[in-house]
Every structure is written in C-alpha cells, then in structure tokens.
Amino acid sequence: MTSPSSTHNIDPSPLLSKLPIQKIPGDYGIPFFGPIKDRYDYFYNQGEYEFFRSRIAEYKSTVFRANMPPGPFIASNPNAIVLLDAATFPVLFDMDKVEKKNLFDGTYMPSTSFTGGYRVCSFLDPSEPNHGKLKRLFLSILASAHDKIIPKFQNEINILFTNIEEEVTNKGKADFNAINDNMSFDFVFKLFFNKNPSETKIGTNGSKILTQWIFFQLAPLMSLGIPKLPNFIEDLLLHTFKFPFFPVKSGYKNIYDVVYEASTPILDKAEKLGIKRDEACHNLVFVAGFNTFGGLKTLFPLLIKWVSLGGETLHKTLAKEIRSIVHSEEGNQELTISMLEKMALTKSVVYEVLRIEPPVPYQYGKAKKDLIINGHDAAFEVKKGEMLFGFQPFATKDPKVFENPEEFIPERFLGDSGEKLLKYVLWSNERETEEPSEINKQCPGKNLVVLLCRLMLTGFFLRYDTFTVEIGKLPLGSSVKITSLTKATNN
Numbered sequence: 001m002t003s004p005s006s007t008h009n010i011d012p013s014p015l016l017s018k019l020p021i022q023k024i025p026g027d028y029g030i031p032f033f034g035p036i037k038d039r040y041d042y043f044y045n046q047g048e049y050e051f052f053r054s055r056i057a058e059y060k061s062t063v064f065r066a067n068m069p070p071g072p073f074i075a076s077n078p079n080a081i082v083l084l085d086a087a088t089f090p091v092l093f094d095m096d097k098v099e100k101k102n103l104f105d106g107t108y109m110p111s112t113s114f115t116g117g118y119r120v121c122s123f124l125d126p127s128e129p130n131h132g133k134l135k136r137l138f139l140s141i142l143a144s145a146h147d148k149i150i151p152k153f154q155n156e157i158n159i160l161f162t163n164i165e166e167e168v169t170n171k172g173k174a175d176f177n178a179i180n181d182n183m184s185f186d187f188v189f190k191l192f193f194n195k196n197p198s199e200t201k202i203g204t205n206g207s208k209i210l211t212q213w214i215f216f217q218l219a220p221l222m223s224l225g226i227p228k229l230p231n232f233i234e235d236l237l238l239h240t241f242k243f244p245f246f247p248v249k250s251g252y253k254n255i256y257d258v259v260y261e262a263s264t265p266i267l268d269k270a271e272k273l274g275i276k277r278d279e280a281c282h283n284l285v286f287v288a289g290f291n292t293f294g295g296l297k298t299l300f301p302l303l304i305k306w307v308s309l310g311g312e313t314l315h316k317t318l319a320k321e322i323r324s325i326v327h328s329e330e331g332n333q334e335l336t337i338s339m340l341e342k343m344a345l346t347k348s349v350v351y352e353v354l355r356i357e358p359p360v361p362y363q364y365g366k367a368k369k370d371l372i373i374n375g376h377d378a379a380f381e382v383k384k385g386e387m388l389f390g391f392q393p394f395a396t397k398d399p400k401v402f403e404n405p406e407e408f409i410p411e412r413f414l415g416d417s418g419e420k421l422l423k424y425v426l427w428s429n430e431r432e433t434e435e436p437s438e439i440n441k442q443c444p445g446k447n448l449v450v451l452l453c454r455l456m457l458t459g460f461f462l463r464y465d466t467f468t469v470e471i472g473k474l475p476l477g478s479s480v481k482i483t484s485l486t487k488a489t490n491n
C-alpha cells in the first residue's frame with residue numbers, strides 16, 4: 001500500500017518518468033575484494049560520513065552503487081544502490097515497491113537464536129500475515145498504556161535528575177548515558193509490563209544485559225574506535241563472522257521469563273490473534289528491549305547533546321516557554337498532553353534533533369519489481385531484486401529542502417512554514433506526517449517517542465536554567481557527560 005504523501009517525487013507509474021534517466025554511477029568492484037575495500041573505507045579510511053560525501057562528489061550524484069558493510073563473510077550480498085537525498089529516500093517507505101523481509105539490520109540478519117528462534121516483527125514484510133497481527137498487538141499495548149505514560153515517565157526522570165545531580169556533585173561530572181540506560185530500562189518495564197525490574201530476578205542488571213544482547217546483534221555495523229586496537233584486528237573480530245547467542249543466553253532468558261510472567265493478558269490477546277504465546281513473548285522482549293530500550297538509549301543522549309549545543313539563550317527560552325505554560329493553569333500543575341501541545345519551541349526542538357541526527361540512520365529495502373526512482377533532477381532505473389539503502393542524515397539534511405541543513409536551528413519547525421517541513425522528518429521510517437499501521441513499516445512507537453522527548457525537555461527545564469556537557473562519539477550515537485547544572489531560579 002502506498003500512502004498519498006509517500007508518493008512525493010516518485011512517479012506513480014513505475015516505468016515512466018518525465019525526468020531524464022541517468023545511469024546509476026559507481027560499481028561494486030571485484031567480488032570479495034570490492035566489498036572489503038568499501039568496508040575499510042567506511043569504517044577506517046574515511047568514516048561513514050566521508051564515505052558518502054566523497055562518493056557524492058566523485059559521481060556528482062546522490063544516488064550511486066556501493067557495497068555496504070559488513071560484507072564477507074557475514075552478508076552474502078553487500079551490493080546496494082545508495083540513496084542520499086530527500087527525493088529518492090522515501091521509496092524505502094513504499095511497500096508496493098520494496099520488500100522489507102529480514103532487512104532490519106541491513107544486508108545481514110543476526111541468528112534467530114537471539115529472538116527464541118522466531119523472526120520478530122521488525123524483520124517481517126507487511127505482506128507476511130504475522131506482521132499485521134503483531135503490529136496490531138503493539139499498537140494496542142501502547143494505546144492502553146496511554147494514560148500512564150506521563151506520570152510514569154515523570155517518576156523515572158525525577159530519579160534520573162537526582163542521580164545526575166549526585167554524580168555531578170560527587171565526581172564533577174555525570175555520565176548521562178549510563179544513568180539514562182538504567183532509567184530507560186526501568187521505564188520500559190514499568191510501562192509495558194507493570195513491573196519494577198529490580199524486584200524481579202533481573203535485579204539492577206537489565207540495561208547491561210540488553211546492551212550486550214543488542215551489541216552482539218549489531219556489532220557487524222560498528223567500529224569501537226579504540227585507538228590501540230589495530231583496524232584489521234577489529235575488522236576481523238566485529239565484521240567477519242556473526243556473533244553467537246550463547247554468551248548472552250542466560251541474561252536474555254531471565255528477561256524473557258519475567259516478561260512472560262508479567263504479560264498474561266497481552267499473551268492471551270496474542271493467542272486470540274493467532275500468535276503462539278512464546279512467539280508473542282519473544283516479540284515483546286524485542287519491542288521492549290531492542291526497539292524501545294535500544295532507541296531511547298541512543299536518542300536521549302542525542303537530544304541532550306543538541307540542546308546543550310543550542311546554548312544558554314536557547315535554554316532560557318525553552319525554560320520560559322515550558323514554565324509559563326505549566327504554571328499558567330491555576331491550581332493545576334499536573335502536566336498534560338494539551339500543555340505539551342502548546343509548547344511550540346519545545347516541539348520544534350525535538351523535531352530538529354530528530355532531523356539533524358536521526359537515531360536510526362540506516363534503512364534498507366529490496367526492489368519488488370523493476371522501478372524508476374525519481375530524484376530531484378534525474379530518474380534512476382532499478383531492477384527487481386536490487387537492494388536499496390538510504391543513509392538518512394543525508395536525506396534529512398538535503399540542501400534542496402532545508403535551508404542551512406547542517407545547522408541546528410531550534411525554531412526550524414515553528415509556524416506554517418515549519419509545519420510544511422515535517423514531511424521531510426523521517427526518523428520513524430516514514431514521514432512525520434504519516435501514522436504507523438499494519439500495512440507499513442513505520443515505527444509504532446512514533447508518537448510515544450516524540451512525547452517522551454518533549455517530557456524530557458519539560459522535566460529538564462522545570463528544574464534547570466542551563467547546563468554544560470562534554471560530548472564524545474560512541475559506536476552508535478554520542479556520549480554525553482553533564483559537567484554543570486544551574487538550578488532553576490524562576491520555577
């Protein structure tokens with residue numbers, strides 16, 4: 001199914017285009033050696049941004065052929081047509097044109113042992129019957145948790161801020177990522193399963209168990225950036241063979257058991273939809289542990305990083321907006337969705353973070369048939385079965401759509417003109433103007449995630465006037481250490 005706006009810039013008749021057809025530049029090189037060369041360029045010789053930037057310059061095209069990591073021996077076919085602009089990227093959302101089967105991690109799929117032997121929802125194409133059933137189940141869990149989101153998240157961020165303050169006082173700086181990991185894990189468990197994980201056999205290890213389990217699945221896409229580790233050793237260790245499941249098996253089992261026990265009503269519902277209880281439970285662990293925990297683990301540090309880079313003036317303006325709205329309703333200081341809706345700048349800042357550094361930057365889709373993809377100035381012929389790959393930050397920083405695309409502009413999405421840009425915000429694997437459904441592959445957590453980011457900023461600027469951070473790079477995302485916090489003077 002194609003939604004109306006996802007046809008933007010793509011000719012409705014697949015083999016006709018008014019634009020001149022341009023041969024897709026680039027080649028895959030000699031088998032085995034070409035993919036290894038591209039992998040070294042990607043991780044070590046150039047780095048991912050320069051890998052794409054240099055090829056755009058060389059081919060004078062934002063669409064070209066390249067091998068995407070990991071390649072041999074993990075992925076049998078690393079060849080991909082790379083899409084790096086706002087016009088061609090959305091073909092990846094068009095389920096009539098691309099197949100999403102087993103592509104969640106790209107050109108390879110981790111062993112299904114990580115998910116109880118099942119292909120969980122993220123790996124299913126919408127044409128597979130279980131996709132719609134599982135997605136319906138997730139959307140219903142989110143809908144029934146709706147009223148609990150604000151109070152539960154506020155409780156968790158109270159703990160987060162207390163821990164950050166303590167660490168800043170005791171150690172001079174606070175590791176936001178580590179504190180956020182624990183907070184996100186506790187929040188997800190309490191929201192989805194009504195359980196405090198520290199009162200179960202998971203104890204306080206949940207975020208570490210999941211971090212390892214995620215790392216074992218995504219290692220082939222990472223570079224650790226350890227200066228003393230020679231590149232060829234890291235490449236051999238991370239990018240040449242798939243990681244086995246057994247080292248993380250017992251931790252996973254603890255989490256699975258707790259989720260199983262806590263999810264009787266959800267599992268009953270799944271059974272009614274025709275999904276086996278254990279399959280549904282492995283899916284729940286994946287949604288909570290990979291999709292949600294993994295997403296928040298990356299996104300919140302990015303949010304705090306970009307807001308910190310916005311500087312003190314932005315902090316003061318956000319604090320003023322947030323406090324004026326929260327304190328305007330007499331006698332009622334409880335935060336509501338309608339209050340959050342009024343926070344125009346806060347909303348714009350969240351979209352700007354999701355635009356400038358989308359937390360999940362890679363998207364894949366395999367052409368279901370021969371296609372013509374329309375770019376800004378030319379069209380490209382793609383054959384059935386070819387792999388399409390989009391590196392999202394280039395699409396959401398396309399200079400043909402966004403003014404000063406590399407700049408963090410907090411006000412970018414304000415007003416009517418700002419609203420018109422929302423359809424180019426793609427972090428959820430669809431346009432921000434679309435909604436997740438059983439027939440698309442858009443993240444069902446889309447609205448929850450945007451809400452949580454607004455709540456994080458609201459909580460932050462009700463407590464603090466401004467703050468400073470130290471920023472570093474991580475294999476996935478950024479590391480953020482909070483070095484100072486100025487308590488609110490006008491709360």
Ligand code: HEM
Nearest residue numbers: 121122291292295296299359360428429440441443444445
């Ligand atoms: C910061 C948090 C999150 C981020 C960054 C994120 C991002 C994404 C992205 C990019 C995809 C598409 C992947 C692809 O197929 O290429 C996706 C899919 C998915 N996400 Fe999220 N997500 C987040 C939170 C959540 C939450 C809270 C849920 C809870 C329901 C969730 C559940 C899923 C599921 C089930 C899919 C697969 C959808 C399908 O197969 O149709 N995610 N997410």
